[in-house]
């Protein structure tokens with residue numbers, strides 16, 4: 001809908017319903033309606049969702065679905081899949097879903113069949129990965145590649161880094177991947193430690209090929225390689241992934257060794273395309289395509305399933321429910337899988353860069369909270385760290401628990417213990433322990449209040465058969481579409497990120513004040529405020545520079 005959804009009657013109905021439901025506990029909801037455990041579930045591809053442990057009834061879901069209709073979700077899904085320029089502030093189509101469309105499909109956007117373009121790049125990536133993996137591609141000294149170092153940041157780092165960690169059990173060609181992102185010199189120093197230039201391939205990943213961190217790290221890597229192997233070695237050890245061929249050439253990378261993508265793929269939506277090159281080299285093109293098929297399964301589910309059975313729609317609407325009606329500020333994502341240890345970090349960019357907005361797509365200010373704060377750690381590590389607050393703190397933190405039935409490799413029944421922990425946590429969060437129950441166990445009266453577990457803390461549980469390339473693709477697509485639905489309800493442009501630009505520009509302006517031989521004048525335009533000016537002088541002193 002155009003305009004302010006918080007003024008709609010659907011929004012008002014949810015507000016009223018919240019008033020009625022707020023005092024009701026999950027214990028009561030289950031006692032009144034034991035069938036909810038069976039009913040409040042959804043399936044999509046290999047993913048199974050239990051959303052019965054939410055502070056919601058069938059009526060809540062009905063009201064939320066009405067809100068989605070009012071927001072024009074149906075039309076917006078069609079607009080995205082149809083290649084309309086729904087990224088209005090940048091006047092671009094939003095077509096990450098095209099990155100995983102099967103070869104035989106066609107999608108003509110702005111006069112061009114984007115699916116054919118996608119597969120041309122995938123084929124080029126597959127051929128290149130195949131040459132690296134089969135050791136046909138040799139480094140400058142004739143030795144095969146053993147390590148791929150991806151240099152990128154944001155969407156050009158988090159996706160492949162998260163997915164490589166998730167799927168490293170499938171890295172079957174003996175090629176390891178490392179990831180460098182930060183401008184902190186410690187990052188590249190750590191990544192290069194122990195590597196042999198003769199067997200190292202650098203993948204410089206940057207959509208724009210103008211990102212300071214990436215270009216700086218790439219220059220350091222180039223120097224490291226050239227010092228060891230000479231200038232001529234660069235073409236055997238550097239490839240690029242970018243949308244900007246001119247900048248790639250300017251950097252000195254042969255554009256024959258460049259893998260492209262398009263302005264209709266946002267950085268945080270890009271690792272299933274060329275930005276995933278380092279991952280494809282590690283796990284192989286076939287596994288990579290299995291991952292794409294997983295993404296596509298959920299895309300099709302999202303596009304075609306009725307909203308009441310549509311997993312991303314349901315999960316997104318529950319996110320809106322807590323964010324905007326219960327005032328919850330964050331959502332924990334708790335994968336019971338060590339391999340998914342970078343998944344919460346990946347989701348932070350996906351969700352928060354997309355929906356951390358305070359104006360709507362039409363430029364008017366939002367009138368409801370947007371952009372849940374995503375955070376998390378793998379279980380069970382989180383249990384021994386921050387779950388105390390989840391169980392007994394004063395804040396409401398809805399949480400997504402993610403588990404798998406099969407481990408890649410079990411040891412002494414450990415995997416069943418892992419899953420037992422997941423299930424125990426969601427039950428304890430939902431149902432808690434009352435003072436009577438605790439006193440009944442013989443607990444001293446003065447200790448009882450400390451042990452009361454309030455319960456009523458909502459969770460989603462997602463179960464999948466096994467962490468595979470396909471199920472990883474399914475999970476990522478699920479969250480991409482959750483972001484889309486939430487962004488649609490809030491009316492924001494989920495595909496721009498203007499908020500990160502100012503700090504980048506100011507850092508460039510500020511740097512000379514830190515490094516110049518003479519200290520900056522107090523009135524210098526590069527010192528934006530008195531606090532920053534003092535910090536600059538303090539830094540110069542600590543660095544032994546004239547302050």
Ligand SMILES: O=P(O)(O)OC[C@H]1O[C@H](O)[C@H](O)[C@@H](O)[C@@H]1O
Nearest residue numbers: 154155156206207208211267500
């Ligand atoms: O891929 P690049 O053009 O180097 O951009 C890398 C990252 O930097 C930017 O600042 C954006 O906030 C991110 O969305 C992007 O993923």
